[in-house]
Amino acid sequence: xxxxxxxxxxxxxxxxxxxxxxxxxxxxxxxxxxxxxxxxxxxxxxxxxxxxxxxxxxxxxxxxxxxxxxxxxxxxxxxxxxxxxxxxxxxxxxxxxxxxxxxxxxxxxxxxxxxxxxxxxxxxxxxxxxxxxxxxxxxxxxxxxxxxxxxxxxxxxxxxxxxxxxxxxxxxxxxxxxxxxxxxxxxxxxxxxxxxxxxxxxxxxxxxxxxxxxxxxxxxxxxxxxxxxxxxxxxxxxxxxxxxxxxxxxxxxxxxxxxxxxxxxxxxxxxxxxxxxxxxxxxxxxxxxxxxxxxxxxxxxxxxxxxxxxxxxxxxxxxxxxxxxxxxxxxxxxxxxxxxxxxxxxxxxxxxxxxxxxxxxxxxxxxxxxxxxxxxxxxxxxxxxxxxxxxxxxxxxxxxxxxxxxxxxxxxxxxxxxxxxxxxxxxxxxxxxxxxxxxxxxxxxxxxxxxxxxxxxxxxxxxxxxxxxxxxxxxxxxxxxxxxxxxxxxxxxxxxxxxxxxxxxxxxxxxxxxxxxxxxxxxxxxxxxxxxxxxxxxxxxxxxxxxxxxxxxxxxxxxxxxxxxxxxxxxxxxxxxxxxxxxxxxxxxxxxxxxxxxxxxxxxxxxxxxxxxxxxxxxxxxxxxxxxxxxxxxxxxxxxxxxxxxxxxxxxxxxxxxxxxxxxxxxxxxxxxxxxxxxxxxxxxxxxxxxxxxxxxxxxxxxxxxxxxxxxxxxxxxxxxxxxxxxxxxxxxxxxxxxxxxxxxxxxxxxxxxxxxxxxxxxxxxxxx
Numbered sequence: 001x002x003x004x005x006x007x008x009x010x011x012x013x014x015x016x017x018x019x020x021x022x023x024x025x026x027x028x029x030x031x032x033x034x035x036x037x038x039x040x041x042x043x044x045x046x047x048x049x050x051x052x053x054x055x056x057x058x059x060x061x062x063x064x065x066x067x068x069x070x071x072x073x074x075x076x077x078x079x080x081x082x083x084x085x086x087x088x089x090x091x092x093x094x095x096x097x098x099x100x101x102x103x104x105x106x107x108x109x110x111x112x113x114x115x116x117x118x119x120x121x122x123x124x125x126x127x128x129x130x131x132x133x134x135x136x137x138x139x140x141x142x143x144x145x146x147x148x149x150x151x152x153x154x155x156x157x158x159x160x161x162x163x164x165x166x167x168x169x170x171x172x173x174x175x176x177x178x179x180x181x182x183x184x185x186x187x188x189x190x191x192x193x194x195x196x197x198x199x200x201x202x203x204x205x206x207x208x209x210x211x212x213x214x215x216x217x218x219x220x221x222x223x224x225x226x227x228x229x230x231x232x233x234x235x236x237x238x239x240x241x242x243x244x245x246x247x248x249x250x251x252x253x254x255x256x257x258x259x260x261x262x263x264x265x266x267x268x269x270x271x272x273x274x275x276x277x278x279x280x281x282x283x284x285x286x287x288x289x290x291x292x293x294x295x296x297x298x299x300x301x302x303x304x305x306x307x308x309x310x311x312x313x314x315x316x317x318x319x320x321x322x323x324x325x326x327x328x329x330x331x332x333x334x335x336x337x338x339x340x341x342x343x344x345x346x347x348x349x350x351x352x353x354x355x356x357x358x359x360x361x362x363x364x365x366x367x368x369x370x371x372x373x374x375x376x377x378x379x380x381x382x383x384x385x386x387x388x389x390x391x392x393x394x395x396x397x398x399x400x401x402x403x404x405x406x407x408x409x410x411x412x413x414x415x416x417x418x419x420x421x422x423x424x425x426x427x428x429x430x431x432x433x434x435x436x437x438x439x440x441x442x443x444x445x446x447x448x449x450x451x452x453x454x455x456x457x458x459x460x461x462x463x464x465x466x467x468x469x470x471x472x473x474x475x476x477x478x479x480x481x482x483x484x485x486x487x488x489x490x491x492x493x494x495x496x497x498x499x500x501x502x503x504x505x506x507x508x509x510x511x512x513x514x515x516x517x518x519x520x521x522x523x524x525x526x527x528x529x530x531x532x533x534x535x536x537x538x539x540x541x542x543x544x545x546x547x548x549x550x551x552x553x554x555x556x557x558x559x560x561x562x563x564x565x566x567x568x569x570x571x572x573x574x575x576x577x578x579x580x581x582x583x584x585x586x587x588x589x590x591x592x593x594x595x596x597x598x599x600x601x602x603x604x605x606x607x608x609x610x611x612x613x614x615x616x617x618x619x620x621x622x623x624x625x626x627x628x629x630x631x632x633x634x635x636x637x638x639x640x641x642x643x644x645x646x647x648x649x650x651x652x653x654x655x656x657x658x659x660x661x662x663x664x665x666x667x668x669x670x671x672x673x674x675x676x677x678x679x680x681x682x683x684x685x686x687x688x689x690x691x692x693x694x695x696x697x698x699x700x701x702x703x704x705x706x707x708x709x710x711x712x713x714x715x716x717x718x719x720x721x722x723x724x725x726x727x728x729x730x731x732x733x734x735x736x737x738x739x740x741x742x743x744x745x746x747x748x749x750x751x752x753x754x755x756x757x758x759x760x761x762x763x764x765x766x767x768x769x
Contacts, residue, residue, distance in 0.1 A: 001041070001042065002036055002037075002040065002041050002042075002043070003036065003044045003045060004032055004034070004035030004036030004037070004038070004039050004046075005032065005035060005044065005046045005047070005050050006028055006032035006035050006047045006049065006050055006077075007028070007047065007049045007050040007052075007053060008027070008028025008029075008031070008049065009028055009518075010024040010025065010026045010028060010029055011024065011025045011026055011524070011525055012024045012025075013025075013529065015529070015532060015533045015536050015537075015556055016533065016536035016537055016539070016553075016556060017473075017540040017541065018473060018540040018543060018553045019473065019474065019475075019476075019553045019554065019555055019556075019634070020470075020473045020474050021474070021556075021631075021633060022631065023556075025529055025558070026518065026525060027075075027518060027525075030071070030513075031047070031071065031072065031075055031077065034065075034072055035047060035065065035079065038065040038068045039081075040081070043082070044081065044082040045063055045065060045079055045081060046060070046079065046081075046082060047072075047077045047078070047079055048077060048080070049077070057085070057086050057087040057089075058082045058083075058084065058085055058086060059082070059083050059084035059085075059086055060080035060081060060082055060083060061080060061081050062078070062079075062080055062081075063079040063080050065077075065079030066078060066079060182441070182444060182445050182448060185448065186444065189378060190437070190441055190444060192444070197451065200451070201444065201447050202279050203279055204447060205276065205373075205374075206373070206443075207259070209373040209374070210255040210256045210258065210276065210374070211256055211259060212371040212373050213251070213252045213255050213286065213289060213372060213374075214252060215367070215368040215371055215372075216248055216289045216290065216292075216293050216368045216369075216372070217245075217249060217252050219293055219364045219365055219367075219368045220244055220248055220293055220296070221245070222364065223241050223293075223296070223297070224241050224242055224245070226357065226361065240296070240299060240300050241296060241300060243296075244292045244293065244296045247288070247292060248289055248293065251285045251288060251289055252289065254271065254275050255275065255276065255282070255285060257269055257271070257272035258272040258276055282374050283374055283375060283379070285374070287375065287383070289372075290368075290369045290372065290375075290383050290387075291383070293365050293369075294365050294369070294383070294386075294387035294390075297358060297361060297391070298387075298390055298391065298394065300358065301394050301398070301399065302394070302398070355399050355402040355406060356403070356406060356417055356421050358391075359395055359421035359422070359424070360421070362388070362391045362425060363425065363428045365387065366384050366425075366428055367428075367432065369383050369384055369432075370432040373443075376440060377433075377439070377440035377441075380432075380433070381436060384429045384432050384433050384436070385429055387429075388428070388429035391422075391425050392425055392426065395419075395421050395422045396418055396419070396422055400418060403416060403417050403418035403421075404416075468480075471483070471484060474632070474633075474634075475626065475634050476552050476634055479495060479626060479634055482495060483495070494625065495626045496623060496625035496626075497623070497624050498621065498623050498624075499566060499567055499621065499622055499623075499624065500621045501566050501573075501582060501583065501619070501620075501621070502564055502565065502566040502567055502619065502621065502622045502636070503564060503566055503583075503585060503589040504562075504564050504617070504618050504619070504622065504636070504640055504641050504644035505561075505562070505564065505565075505592070505593055505615065505616070505617050505644065506560060506561075506615065506616045506617075506644050506645050506647070506648035506649075507560065507562075507563075507593065507596055507613050507614070507615040507648070508558075508559055508560040508561070508613070508614050508615075508648055509535070509559045509600075509612070509613060509614075510612070511610070511611060511653070512532065512558075512559040513559075515528060515531075515609070515611070531607065532559060534603065535600065535611075536556055536561065538599045538600075538602075538603060539561055539596055539599060540553060542592065542595050542596070542599060547588065547591070548588065548591075548592050550565055550566070550568060550585050551563055551564070551565045551585075551588065551589060551592050552564050552565070552567050554634070554635060554636055555633070555634075555635065560648070561596070563589070563592065564589075564636060565585040565586060565588060565589040566586070567622075567636075579665060579668055580668055580669065586617075586619050586662070586665060587666065587669040587671075590617065590666060590671065590692065593615050593617065593656055593692075594656075596613060597613055597654075600612070600613055612653045612654040613653075613654065614648055614651050614652065614653045614655070615647075615651065615655070615656040616644050616646070616649070616650075616651050616658070617647065617656060617657075617658045617662060617692075618640050618641075618643045618644035618647055618658065618659055618662055619640065619661070619662050619665065620638070620640035620661075621639075621640060622637065622640050622641055623636065623637050623638055624636045624637075625637075642683065643659060643681065643684065643687075646679075646681045646682060647659065647689065650679050650681065650689075651691075652691065655691045655692070656692035657689050657690070657692075658673070658689065658690055658691075658692060659687060659688070659689060660688040660689070660690065666692075669695075670695045670696050671692060671693075671694070671696070672693040672694055672695070672696045673690035673692055673693055674690060674693050675688070675690050676689045676690060676691055677689070
């Protein structure tokens with residue numbers, strides 16, 4: 001391995017909109033790259049700036065990298081090779097306190113023994129052996145540390161993870177209690193301090209929350225039943241208790257119809273949904289029902305029961321005996337005499353009456369009001385206490401004579417029945433008020449839990465979408481789906497795929513390095529990177545176009561853009577398919593390269609710059625895969641990639657250079673080329689390359705005939721001239737005047753040089769000659 005290290009300042013970040021990868025940029029990064037390329041295999045090549053931070057922990061020797069690399073010489077760097085490790089490095093994270101002395105003692109003894117041996121030997125010409133001894137020493141110490149500490153570290157990590165999990169579970173269970181949290185979120189009236197949350201709770205309703213209204217209808221039906229079985233029967237009394245059944249039944253039916261959508265007509269269910277969707281109407285209906293059943297019982301007491309103490313039921317002497325010495329005012333003194341006479345005629349002559357029935361029945365009314373889910377606890381408490389107080393007033397002040405009669409029949413209890421009934425009503429009202437508050441509290445706790453769960457679910461979903469978007473921005477779609485959707489895949493499984501027919505493109509801006517500067521006016525180079533990010537983002541935006549969906553961005557290397565076509569698992573092309581069908585994606589890749597030139601030209605017009613692209617394209621088999629356990633990166637490898645990179649690096653600014661094989665394939669899609677000649681390619685020798693000229697609208701000739709024509713027309717003299725044709729667009733007509741033919745060739749060559757964008761006056765003159 002060839003290693004180069006340099007120390008300096010960098011700008012770190014992510015460029016572009018696709019295939020994100022964290023990278024560093026600066027002049028020092030470029031110098032570190034040159035340190036690696038100018039080094040030697042098996043050696044660590046460091047700069048003098050790096051050496052100043054090593055504090056004498058390594059022995060070095062001069063490497064003279066500045067003589068092999070011009071950029072290092074211009075930067076004024078001196079380079080060195082590391083020859084020996086003086087102080088072996090042991091990470092404190094891998095050492096347990098109990099094992100520090102035990103682990104370090106053999107290492108120290110080895111170091112001291114090696115130092116003694118080194119003092120007695122001559123190291124001239126033995127740098128390699130010393131380096132190998134130090135490497136073995138480091139390896140032995142690392143293995144010893146790992147064997148002693150790995151087991152303990154694993155156990156400690158598992159214990160820490162288990163303790164953390166238990167603590168998190170305990171904290172979660174404590175917070176799920178809800179009482180303390182709700183106290184912080186609500187005021188004394190159990191209203192959420194957050195207005196939006198309170199509004200949401202007012203609108204929110206549980207499924208089947210309207211069913212408790214059936215209790216009010218049931219209580220009113222019980223009133224009719226017990227009045228018929230226990231209390232005196234009369235037409236007026238029946239009308240008084242049966243009339244409220246109609247509005248109560250109507251409101252309850254409209255409220256609960258939504259809960260029985262499968263049994264009732266659709267229009268009726270829709271009306272119920274609209275009725276319940278309006279919180280004010282929903283609460284108003286519940287209040288009307290509660291008041292109806294409560295006041296119905298009070299009216300029954302006022303208009304009927306107070307008149308049962310007549311001579312038709314109880315004699316005046318009996319009433320006077322139970323009424324006591326003090327004259328108590330009754331309701332008869334308030335009502336008109338004609339109305340009292342009519343009521344007396346309507347009352348039956350049953351000899352027994354217990355007015356406490358009406359008071360006990362009011363407890364059922366309070367229970368029916370307490371279970372209504374449409375009302376808040378404050379509204380329930382007001383209704384409960386109001387109805388209870390009204391009944392207590394009637395018991396104590398209006399019906400005292402009837403309760404006195406009931407007490408006489410009960411052999412004069414210690415505490416009057418009217419006080420006992422009133423006290424029972426108040427206790428029931430207060431108890432139900434506390435129950436209503438508790439129910440409202442629990443409802444709000446549940447609602448808060450559901451809100452938090454919904455928010456956490458939304459947050460988790462949003463985080464999952466962000467993570468998926470991040471993965472799809474780091475890896476290609478088909479690779480990301482392999483990792484995201486394959487749940488049975490092991491985390492240790494690697495991903496690799498071989499493709500036999502792939503096009504590879506390298507596009508770089510060779511003059512960006514001259515544009516980049518780390519001056520103060522450029523914010524230490526940050527503004528230059530902003531511009532590069534805009535360029536790469538515009539290139540990435542082209543991949544969103546429908547015609548370029550099969551092209552995959554591989555990565556960016558500085559200002560170099562790398563893309564490939566034909567990398568798709570959905571491509572099912574027969575081996576015997578025609579070339580235009582098999583390599584259609586390669587033609588699309590060429591169109592993408594031309595669009596990159598147009599995009600950069602538009603950026604130049606807006607920013608008043610003169611950047612040009614130098615591009616190289618090749619085709620053939622490649623191997624693709626994901627490398628790295630951390631910060632995974634998708635990349636492609638193979639001879640095809642190496643040659644494509646050489647086509648870019650050895651090419652010409654403003655031109656697209658391809659190999660001869662790629663030229664033959666692209667000819668069938670109507671592209672024309674200019675033969676450049678033989679180019680020395682590292683690892684490949686001399687390769688015949690061509691510059692893409694454009695796309696001809698005329699019919700192209702067969703590849704074999706074109707190649708034969710290239711070979712017949714190519715001479716040693718013309719191979720050295722840039723601009724010789726690779727393809728003849730039209731057959732030469734021998735009848736055409738020679739002057740016209742020469743004029744056509746000169747115009748075509750002049751157009752080509754202007755399209756390349758980097759032709760010089762000398763080259764144009766040579767073409768004309």
